[in-house]
Amino acid sequence: MGKYNEFLYDDIGNEYSRKHLYLQELARHQSTLKSVSASDKEKVIKSINVLTSNRKNHPYHVELEAFKKAERNFKVTLNAKLKLHMTSLDPSLDRKQRAFESELFKAKEKVNFYQSYTGLCYDAELEYEKGRLIIEQLPEIMLKYKNTVDELDQAKAHLEKIDPKKEEAFKSEYKAFKADQQKRYRDGVQKLKDKRAAKNISEKALKNGKIELKKKNKESLTLKSYESDKRATKELIGNKKYILSKGIKRDVNVMKSNISDVRRRMPMEVLKTKPFYAWLTAPLPGLGQLLNKQFFKAILFAIGSLFIYGIAIPYALGFGNYQGDGIAGLVTLASEGKKIDKSLIFMIEGIVAIFLVAFSIAIYLISYFDVLKVEKDIIKGIRPRNWFESLTKVESEGFPYLVSLPALIVTIFIVIVPITTAIMLSFTGMNPKNQSKFPWVGFDNYTLIATGSGLAGSVFWSILGWTLVWTLVATSMAILVGFMLAIIAHNDRIKGKTFFRTVFLLPWAVPAFITIMFFSIMFSPNGAITTILNDIFNVQLTVKTDPFYSRVVLILLQTWLGSSYVFLLSTGVLQAIPGDLYEAAQIDGATEWQKLRKITIPIVLFQTAPLLVGQYTFNFNNFSIIYLFNSGGPFNPSKYGNLAGSTDLLISYIYKLTMENQYQSIGAAITIVISLGLMLFAFIGFKNSKAFREERL
Amino acid sequence: MKLFKKKNELYLSDKQPLSSVGMVMLIISYVVLFAWSLAILWPLSDMIISAFNGRQEQYLMINTNFSFSLKHFDYLFNETLYFTWVKNTIFIAVVTAILTLIIVSFTGFAYSRYRFKGRKASLMAIMLIQTIPAFAGITAYFTMHSIISSIIPVFSRQMMLILIYAGGGIAGNTFILKGYIDSISTELDDAARIDGCSSMQVYRLIIMPIAKPMLAIIALWSFIGPFMDYLLPRVLLTSPESYTLAAGLFTLINDFRTLNQPAFAAGGLLTAVPIVALFIILQKQLVSGLSSGSVKG
Numbered sequence: 001m002g003k004y005n006e007f008l009y010d011d012i013g014n015e016y017s018r019k020h021l022y023l024q025e026l027a028r029h030q031s032t033l034k035s036v037s038a039s040d041k042e043k044v045i046k047s048i049n050v051l052t053s054n055r056k057n058h059p060y061h062v063e064l065e066a067f068k069k070a071e072r073n074f075k076v077t078l079n080a081k082l083k084l085h086m087t088s089l090d091p092s093l094d095r096k097q098r099a100f101e102s103e104l105f106k107a108k109e110k111v112n113f114y115q116s117y118t119g120l121c122y123d124a125e126l127e128y129e130k131g132r133l134i135i136e137q138l139p140e141i142m143l144k145y146k147n148t149v150d151e152l153d154q155a156k157a158h159l160e161k162i163d164p165k166k167e168e169a170f171k172s173e174y175k176a177f178k179a180d181q182q183k184r185y186r187d188g189v190q191k192l193k194d195k196r197a198a199k200n201i202s203e204k205a206l207k208n209g210k211i212e213l214k215k216k217n218k219e220s221l222t223l224k225s226y227e228s229d230k231r232a233t234k235e236l237i238g239n240k241k242y243i244l245s246k247g248i249k250r251d252v253n254v255m256k257s258n259i260s261d262v263r264r265r266m267p268m269e270v271l272k273t274k275p276f277y278a279w280l281t282a283p284l285p286g287l288g289q290l291l292n293k294q295f296f297k298a299i300l301f302a303i304g305s306l307f308i309y310g311i312a313i314p315y316a317l318g319f320g321n322y323q324g325d326g327i328a329g330l331v332t333l334a335s336e337g338k339k340i341d342k343s344l345i346f347m348i349e350g351i352v353a354i355f356l357v358a359f360s361i362a363i364y365l366i367s368y369f370d371v372l373k374v375e376k377d378i379i380k381g382i383r384p385r386n387w388f389e390s391l392t393k394v395e396s397e398g399f400p401y402l403v404s405l406p407a408l409i410v411t412i413f414i415v416i417v418p419i420t421t422a423i424m425l426s427f428t429g430m431n432p433k434n435q436s437k438f439p440w441v442g443f444d445n446y447t448l449i450a451t452g453s454g455l456a457g458s459v460f461w462s463i464l465g466w467t468l469v470w471t472l473v474a475t476s477m478a479i480l481v482g483f484m485l486a487i488i489a490h491n492d493r494i495k496g497k498t499f500f501r502t503v504f505l506l507p508w509a510v511p512a513f514i515t516i517m518f519f520s521i522m523f524s525p526n527g528a529i530t531t532i533l534n535d536i537f538n539v540q541l542t543v544k545t546d547p548f549y550s551r552v553v554l555i556l557l558q559t560w561l562g563s564s565y566v567f568l569l570s571t572g573v574l575q576a577i578p579g580d581l582y583e584a585a586q587i588d589g590a591t592e593w594q595k596l597r598k599i600t601i602p603i604v605l606f607q608t609a610p611l612l613v614g615q616y617t618f619n620f621n622n623f624s625i626i627y628l629f630n631s632g633g634p635f636n637p638s639k640y641g642n643l644a645g646s647t648d649l650l651i652s653y654i655y656k657l658t659m660e661n662q663y664q665s666i667g668a669a670i671t672i673v674i675s676l677g678l679m680l681f682a683f684i685g686f687k688n689s690k691a692f693r694e695e696r697l
Numbered sequence: 698m699k700l701f702k703k704k705n706e707l708y709l710s711d712k713q714p715l716s717s718v719g720m721v722m723l724i725i726s727y728v729v730l731f732a733w734s735l736a737i738l739w740p741l742s743d744m745i746i747s748a749f750n751g752r753q754e755q756y757l758m759i760n761t762n763f764s765f766s767l768k769h770f771d772y773l774f775n776e777t778l779y780f781t782w783v784k785n786t787i788f789i790a791v792v793t794a795i796l797t798l799i800i801v802s803f804t805g806f807a808y809s810r811y812r813f814k815g816r817k818a819s820l821m822a823i824m825l826i827q828t829i830p831a832f833a834g835i836t837a838y839f840t841m842h843s844i845i846s847s848i849i850p851v852f853s854r855q856m857m858l859i860l861i862y863a864g865g866g867i868a869g870n871t872f873i874l875k876g877y878i879d880s881i882s883t884e885l886d887d888a889a890r891i892d893g894c895s896s897m898q899v900y901r902l903i904i905m906p907i908a909k910p911m912l913a914i915i916a917l918w919s920f921i922g923p924f925m926d927y928l929l930p931r932v933l934l935t936s937p938e939s940y941t942l943a944a945g946l947f948t949l950i951n952d953f954r955t956l957n958q959p960a961f962a963a964g965g966l967l968t969a970v971p972i973v974a975l976f977i978i979l980q981k982q983l984v985s986g987l988s989s990g991s992v993k994g
Contacts, residue, residue: 250893322844322847322848323844342840344836344837344840345840345843345844348837348840348841348844349844395895395896396896397813399807399811399896399897400807400808400810400811400813400816401813403803403804403806403807403900404803404804404807406799406800406803407800407801407803407804407867407871410800410860410863410864410867411823411864411867411868413841413860413864414834414860414861414863414864414865415826415834415864415865416826417834417837417841418833418834418835418836418837418838418841419826419829419833419834421834421836421837422833422834422836422837425836481733484729485729485730485733488726488729488730489730491723491726492712493712493715493723494723494726494727494730499734500730500734501980502977503734503737503738504733504734504737505976505977505980506737506738506741506973507737508976509969509972509973509975509976509977510741510969510972510973511924511925511943511965511968511969511972512925513925513927513943513946513947514744514946514965514968514969515740515741517946517947517950517961517965518740518743518744518961518962518965519740520950521950521958521961522740522743526756528743560736560737568980572981617828621830623928624927624928627927627928628927628947631951651830654832655832655928658832658835658836659835659932664836667836668833668836671829671830671832671833672833674830675828675829675830675833678828678829678830679825679828679829681828682824682825682827682828683825
């Protein structure tokens with residue numbers, strides 16, 4: 001048999017003595033059992049046995065049973081009485097008032113009944129205290145409600161009785177008042193203008209003075225308009241209506257939270273010593289909550305159950321799939337399916353099924369632990385939360401989860417599922433020959449990449465090399481140029497800063513695809529730049545067919561594009577550096593170069609570092625410039641095979657593999673490899689960032 | 698009179714007198730600045746001139762003479778689906794911006810104001826996942842679209858695109874907005890709560906009005922995104938009727954059937970002008986939006 005604690009506790013750890021005398025006796029015996037010597041143990045155990053076998057005849061038990069019987073009777077009679085009481089009420093009361101009346105009546109009856117049982121058990125005491133609270137607070141609310149209703153009726157009646165003549169009179173009065181105010185306003189403005197003309201006040205003071213006068217004018221007009229009986233009454237009606245709908249609700253909520261305060265301080269006693277609802281009801285979330293009498297939670301988890309048994313599990317088993325076979329489809333990949341079945345669809349539906357199942361498992365676990373905790377609390381003496389308390393708890397603590405839910409769903413389906421697909425795809429053999437059906441191939445794709453063999457893998461390392469060179473050189477050049485321009489343009493003596501800043505903004509502001517495409521035109525064999533270069537140097541230079549020149553031009557182009565962004569960032573930081581720093585340096589005799597090296601560069605670098613790092617990752621994946629400029633060309637099949645050109649970056653190579661040549665699985669494998677690299681890069685940067693270290697995330 | 702003349706000769710500036718070395722440096726600075734301005738303005742002005750040059754034929758040449766004409770615009774408006782592309786792009790951009798705002802305003806608020814389980818881990822996870830290039834999932838997007846559209850027939854490829862833009866922006870924008878909301882004093886929340894505001898009311902009545910500047914920036918960035926992006930529309934959208942501007946204009950220079958480079962210049966010009974105007978007017982806000990996100994990150 002289970003062990004009973006001598007005391008009860010509430011959720012902040014206050015200790016209460018038991019009112020259940022039988023349990024108290026039992027608990028005392030059990031606690032002495034621990035301290036007594038072996039010889040006395042027999043005796044104690046014996047007395048425990050006597051006690052437990054005689055539970056039904058224990059005086060407290062008898063008393064409790066009597067109480068329960070009386071309570072049942074009371075409830076029956078209460079209902080009858082309530083009906084009688086309700087019919088005796090004034091029929092003009094509205095629904096809300098009737099509800100209040102019924103609650104008040106019940107509370108009064110309950111106080112009468114439970115008063116004599118408060119010493120017997122905590123449940124009775126709780127009912128008693130609850131009733132007292134209601135008797136104390138509800139009448140006030142009812143009175144307020146009644147008064148408000150009366151006032152509302154009065155106001156409505158008044159509104160109908162308003163003399164239209166009076167309104168007319170007021171209208172003309174208001175008109176006169178308005179004209180008067182307008183005149184005053186004009187006079188005031190004129191006075192200000194005179195003052196300004198005499199140069200007694202500044203332009204800004206004039207402007208502010210005007211605004212002030214205008215506001216005053218408006219306010220006095222609004223004030224005056226409420227002198228109209230009609231307007232004032234309407235306002236009053238709106239006000240009273242608001243009190244009836246929102247104000248009363250708030251008062252009731254205050255009362256409810258007072259009740260829940262009492263509930264929190266009132267323990268409960270049960271015979272149960274071991275939680276068993278939790279594992280018993282684990283397969284059906286919602287049932288355990290129902291047994292714990294937490295109806296609000298029960299409804300929430302029942303929705304979860306519906307999701308699990310209505311959607312997740314059938315889908316995972318293959319029912320309701322578009323084409324696939326749930327999780328099983330992930331293993332077979334449609335290899336024995338019909339001719340139109342596609343492995344990719346099977347794979348994606350399998351992944352979706354896995355996520356649905358993962359959701360289901362999460363619901364199971366949350367439900368299980370929730371029931372378990374509530375049960376353990378009940379055994380300790382803590383009352384489970386009622387409807388009102390659960391609602392407020394969900395409102396306050398569940399809020400972040402609730403509002404993040406759309407983001408979570410979108411992220412899972414738009415980001416996580418596709419990425420998982422890519423990861424899985426990299427272990428399959430999806431290539432031009434196996435488009436609709438493909439098998440699992442293990443690590444083959446990765447081996448191809450690592451050893452640089454096969455049609456697609458053979459150029460991996462040379463492309464990686466160019467990608468790294470490109471990333472480092474193009475980004476560093478852009479940063480260098482942008483930063484230098486920012487410093488030069490920041491010089492006090494330079495005139496026309498606005499012009500330069502606006503011009504330097506352009507490469508960033510014009511959509512990159514437009515400039516890249518236009519440069520691509522200008523660099524084509526008959527394009528403007530090619531013609532000029534050929535005229536000046538008198539050579540037949542064809543940029544787009546020469547790998548080396550193509551690369552150089554691409555780097556210069558990215559410098560042109562990227563420096564604009566760096567320029568803007570650095571200018572922003574430069575403007576924020578306080579001038580005192582430079583003055584202090586000047587006084588100490590620093591040269592311009594020293595000021596630059598010791599003050600400017602460190603500050604700018606420190607402030608923009610995370611964004612500059614972002615520029616490197618951006619360029620690593622800068623697909624558009626490569627693809628739009630020359631589609632990754634010029635092509636050189638002897639060196640780069642048929643799939644890639646000599647300016648292709650990994651990202652555009654992946655694009656060509658997956659989209660143009662249907663080598664999806666090796667493309668996916670390369671994506672995974674570079675993603676891992678970038679993630680590591682980002683992780684290190686992220687870990688070292690200030691926000692993360694200071695736990696301010 | 699003599700006194701005044703002397704006053705004019707006095708050196709009254711705060712700055713030190715310019716030495717001869719300084720003078721040279723200043724001249725060099727001007728030369729550099731003007732040279733770079735030229736480097737920026739020349740290609741752009743060339744684009745503008747070409748767009749208006751009636752002598753340009755299918756290919757852009759430099760040696761043709763200039764004669765003002767609107768025939769390339771005429772071609773653009775009548776022979777291509779330019780207006781459809783504009784409409785598509787604006788539709789995608791607006792819906793993306795609205796969707797992003799709704800989702801991100803909630804998550805930014807939740808991540809800034811609540812300490813819930815899994816908060817740090819999930820932030821870390823989304824930051825890392827974000828580094829994976831957008832078209833890692835491109836193979837899946839196709840198939841996912843066909844699955845979804847079989848269930849919901851109205852689900853078009855453009856909607857898929859919107860979802861991808863919005864979903865991809867959640868992580869970064871949440872981070873930026875969270876940083877901004879962090880800087881709003883929590884005493885405001887407390888005061889509102891004491892007055893009886895629920896979480897939703899605190900969000901709606903207190904936080905969102907104050908965070909408006911950052912929300913505007915996020916909306917603006919999400920709006921501009923679809924104008925700038927070329928890759929995803931190119932891959933996902935298959936018919937010219939559903940193209941966005943970037944994908945549509947590219948057909949004017951890479952497809953032999955529709956090749957017309959001056960028309961491309963005209964279209965590019967029309968697309969760039971409003972965006973450039975937007976950037977110039979709002980440059981301060983746009984840059985501050987960028988850097989505030991980074992400092993907190």
